[in-house]
Amino acid sequence: MAEKRYLLTPGPTPVPPEVLAALAEPVIHHRARDYREIYERCLARVRDVYRTEHDVLMYTTSGTGAFESAVANLTSPGDRQLVLSAGNFGERWAGMVKAFGADLVHVRLDWGEMPEPDDLRSALVEAGDVRVVYLTHSETSTGVVCDIQALAAVAKEAGALVVVDAVSSLGAVPVETDAWELDVVVSGSQKALMCPPGLGFVSVSPAALDAASRATAARYVLDWERTRKAQAKLDAPFTPAVSLVRGLDVALGLLLDEGLETAFERHARLGRACREGAKAMGLELFSPDDDRSAVVTAIHAPDGVDATEVVSALRDRFGITIANGQAQLKGKVFRIGHIGWFDIFDITTALAAVELTLTDAGAEIERGVAVTRALDAWSEHTRV
Amino acid sequence: MAEKRYLLTPGPTPVPPEVLAALAEPVIHHRARDYREIYERCLARVRDVYRTEHDVLMYTTSGTGAFESAVANLTSPGDRQLVLSAGNFGERWAGMVKAFGADLVHVRLDWGEMPEPDDLRSALVEAGDVRVVYLTHSETSTGVVCDIQALAAVAKEAGALVVVDAVSSLGAVPVETDAWELDVVVSGSQKALMCPPGLGFVSVSPAALDAASRATAARYVLDWERTRKAQAKLDAPFTPAVSLVRGLDVALGLLLDEGLETAFERHARLGRACREGAKAMGLELFSPDDDRSAVVTAIHAPDGVDATEVVSALRDRFGITIANGQAQLKGKVFRIGHIGWFDIFDITTALAAVELTLTDAGAEIERGVAVTRALDAWSEHTRV
Numbered sequence: 001m002a003e004k005r006y007l008l009t010p011g012p013t014p015v016p017p018e019v020l021a022a023l024a025e026p027v028i029h030h031r032a033r034d035y036r037e038i039y040e041r042c043l044a045r046v047r048d049v050y051r052t053e054h055d056v057l058m059y060t061t062s063g064t065g066a067f068e069s070a071v072a073n074l075t076s077p078g079d080r081q082l083v084l085s086a087g088n089f090g091e092r093w094a095g096m097v098k099a100f101g102a103d104l105v106h107v108r109l110d111w112g113e114m115p116e117p118d119d120l121r122s123a124l125v126e127a128g129d130v131r132v133v134y135l136t137h138s139e140t141s142t143g144v145v146c147d148i149q150a151l152a153a154v155a156k157e158a159g160a161l162v163v164v165d166a167v168s169s170l171g172a173v174p175v176e177t178d179a180w181e182l183d184v185v186v187s188g189s190q191k192a193l194m195c196p197p198g199l200g201f202v203s204v205s206p207a208a209l210d211a212a213s214r215a216t217a218a219r220y221v222l223d224w225e226r227t228r229k230a231q232a233k234l235d236a237p238f239t240p241a242v243s244l245v246r247g248l249d250v251a252l253g254l255l256l257d258e259g260l261e262t263a264f265e266r267h268a269r270l271g272r273a274c275r276e277g278a279k280a281m282g283l284e285l286f287s288p289d290d291d292r293s294a295v296v297t298a299i300h301a302p303d304g305v306d307a308t309e310v311v312s313a314l315r316d317r318f319g320i321t322i323a324n325g326q327a328q329l330k331g332k333v334f335r336i337g338h339i340g341w342f343d344i345f346d347i348t349t350a351l352a353a354v355e356l357t358l359t360d361a362g363a364e365i366e367r368g369v370a371v372t373r374a375l376d377a378w379s380e381h382t383r384v
Numbered sequence: 385m386a387e388k389r390y391l392l393t394p395g396p397t398p399v400p401p402e403v404l405a406a407l408a409e410p411v412i413h414h415r416a417r418d419y420r421e422i423y424e425r426c427l428a429r430v431r432d433v434y435r436t437e438h439d440v441l442m443y444t445t446s447g448t449g450a451f452e453s454a455v456a457n458l459t460s461p462g463d464r465q466l467v468l469s470a471g472n473f474g475e476r477w478a479g480m481v482k483a484f485g486a487d488l489v490h491v492r493l494d495w496g497e498m499p500e501p502d503d504l505r506s507a508l509v510e511a512g513d514v515r516v517v518y519l520t521h522s523e524t525s526t527g528v529v530c531d532i533q534a535l536a537a538v539a540k541e542a543g544a545l546v547v548v549d550a551v552s553s554l555g556a557v558p559v560e561t562d563a564w565e566l567d568v569v570v571s572g573s574q575k576a577l578m579c580p581p582g583l584g585f586v587s588v589s590p591a592a593l594d595a596a597s598r599a600t601a602a603r604y605v606l607d608w609e610r611t612r613k614a615q616a617k618l619d620a621p622f623t624p625a626v627s628l629v630r631g632l633d634v635a636l637g638l639l640l641d642e643g644l645e646t647a648f649e650r651h652a653r654l655g656r657a658c659r660e661g662a663k664a665m666g667l668e669l670f671s672p673d674d675d676r677s678a679v680v681t682a683i684h685a686p687d688g689v690d691a692t693e694v695v696s697a698l699r700d701r702f703g704i705t706i707a708n709g710q711a712q713l714k715g716k717v718f719r720i721g722h723i724g725w726f727d728i729f730d731i732t733t734a735l736a737a738v739e740l741t742l743t744d745a746g747a748e749i750e751r752g753v754a755v756t757r758a759l760d761a762w763s764e765h766t767r768v
Contacts, residue, residue: 005410012411012626023627024408026389027396027580029705060582062444062622065605072602100602190623196411198444198582198625218456218484218601221449238446239574241582241625242396243407321413 005319008350010296010337012190022250036234045252052177056203057227060241063167063188066200070163072219073212077101081132086113088141088326093134112142117150124158133160138169141326143287143298149180172267172339183208192339194251198244267294270338277351277374281365286333298333307334313357344378389703394680394721396574406634420618429636436561440587441611444625447551447572450584454547456603457596461485465516470497472525472710477518496526501534508542517544522553525710527671527682533564556651556723567592576723578635582628651678654722661735661758665749670717682717691718697741728762
């Protein structure tokens with residue numbers, strides 16, 4: 001029999017069949033009327049998901065590429081800019097800011113640490129005259145989702161522009177672009193937005209656009225003003241990935257039909273169920289045991305077990321793809337994603353497979369305890 | 385009845401159903417084994433199409449984005465670089481080179497002019513010490529395909545690196561990356577490679593990589609060395625558009641099964657049929673009436689007729705999308721593409737629709753003459 005396959009990573013994430021079907025539609029020209037209708041609706045839906053009245057610029061690129069647009073459009077060599085990092089992606093943004101010649105202030109927390117407003121406040125005071133602050137809302141490498149509203153407020157108080165990496169958080173946990181005065185919010189198609197990878201987004205506040213008009217770093221495809229002008233007349237400066245835009249339009253329709261608040265609650269419950277299931281097996285969580293941890297659950301491999309082997313066993317024995325730790329966490333933690341097109345049975349599948357694998361490796365785990373506890377956690381919440 | 389639709393532009397181009405089906409396959413993780421198999425095969429196929437033993441780097445971006453990688457990786461501010469332009473895309477590359485701070489020598493020919501080796505030779509002598517020469521193989525805005533081998537040889541004689549825009553030529557007309565010593569060849573998925581837009585490619589010679597190691601322009605996602613290192617171990621530094629890579633793998637398989645030489649001959653015959661059909665209607669060609677013009681046929685709108693109206697009429701009345709002129713040629717020429725998944729009946733469809741439209745606009749055209757002459761041109765060649 002054909003092996004069933006399960007994609008349970010924090011990105012790329014599983015894509016609903018309606019979206020896959022849209023990808024297979026015949027290709028249309030990006031300046032033809034039928035594309036423009038899809039494009040217009042899609043841009044409006046992206047703004048709805050972002051909860052912004054400002055422009056959200058769409059690029060054919062990865063989430064990292066969309067983030068690079070922020071750095072390239074906001075940097076002149078020598079500008080003082082601050083990156084607050086506590087994991088792989090935060091450190092990537094620090095490297096990128098440095099590559100663009102900024103005077104980097106790198107507030108580097110340990111991987112998995114929760115960034116606190118006080119850390120940021122004191123760093124800003126110490127550094128002085130920071131023009132841009134880069135924050136990671138959901139650090140996909142560790143599972144930590146921070147209080148981005150509070151952190152952004154600290155940066156704004158200090159007069160800095162705020163750039164938020166919301167690649168894995170947008171659509172999964174609340175992101176209030178305008179209400180929280182986030183100048184720039186970066187996201188991608190392949191996480192909670194239920195689309196394949198290939199599209200990146202960046203919301204731009206008027207202040208961010210104004211700063212961009214003065215920034216001297218070289219950029220062309222990622223230039224905000226060029227894209228903004230084209231989008232305003234429903235054009236694209238360069239040929240966009242039209243098939244992915246078609247898919248995204250359908251995916252965002254599904255998300256908005258569910259309702260953002262309902263989606264946020266679903267994600268919170270999935271995270272809780274996953275954590276409770278993991279703990280019931282005696283495993284130690286790496287990601288925080290709090291309700292904001294709704295994106296990905298990072299779990300310590302038990303003593304004497306290599307996380308790489310857990311990941312391989314799940315793939316080889318059961319056709320299930322979960323994620324290993326990244327960089328310094330490789331082999332130490334494994335990560336179960338639950339953003340986008342996930343329901344409780346994806347969580348029970350992941351937990352059941354982990355149980356079978358660890359039991360075979362010699363762990364003593366009460367049969368079915370993880371799934372049982374996950375179902376409990378899921379149901380309890382329904383009753384509240 | 386559902387309207388039949390025909391995409392007859394020079395990009396995006398129609399995509400075969402096998403490729404569309406691959407796009408609709410469930411999303412897989414870019415670090416999982418099943419993806420790596422596809423990725424490895426796809427990279428090998430791209431190199432076969434490029435006819436190179438060197439690396440071809442793959443990016444999730446447009447053709448313009450892939451071109452930007454060449455500029456970003458080869459430029460230090462103040463470097464003397466030459467762009468030879470004769471249309472919209474050549475002028476775009478000049479603007480991009482300037483945006484990256486190079487000391488631009490812009491050899492600007494009229495739109496539609498055929499770039500000649502002597503023009504380039506004298507410009508190189510006059511400028512002196514040019515480090516990089518940017519050439520456009522197929523100028524999609526005008527239909528001109530130049531003798532890139534001869535032009536590249538002139539640039540190499542002068543000691544410059546050669547960067548070739550082969551976005552609309554690769555797979556349609558001969559491109560011999562290694563045999564012609566082309567340091568950098570840029571292409572995209574959505575032209576003769578029969579895939580939707582979203583993937584860009586750039587071949588890099590050892591000399592180009594060496595120059596890149598000294599270039600100081602800021603870049604991150606488009607950095608060649610980062611991508612080269614990752615590709616060498618079948619990894620990707622950033623999440624790639626996995627669905628498009630799946631589609632590309634199938635599309636390149638189709639192209640290589642046909643055989644590159646057969647594909648080149650098919651494209652030459654399609655171009656010839658299109659030109660003969662257009663001339664039979666009394667229309668004046670804008671693109672050259674030579675056998676290299678195998679990518680797109682640009683045709684002057686008849687006196688008193690706006691090309692924009694021809695394009696609109698074809699779309700509104702017949703569901704056919706052809707291309708208007710770009711920028712200064714808008715309204716003056718219309719363009720029929722014939723790269724990728726095209727056969728003779730796409731050409732007769734386009735010509736028949738143009739005939740019907742122009743006749744209704746008052747032109748006196750012998751009924752069926754364009755299709756008749758196109759079929760003749762197509763068949764004559766078979767007999768030779």
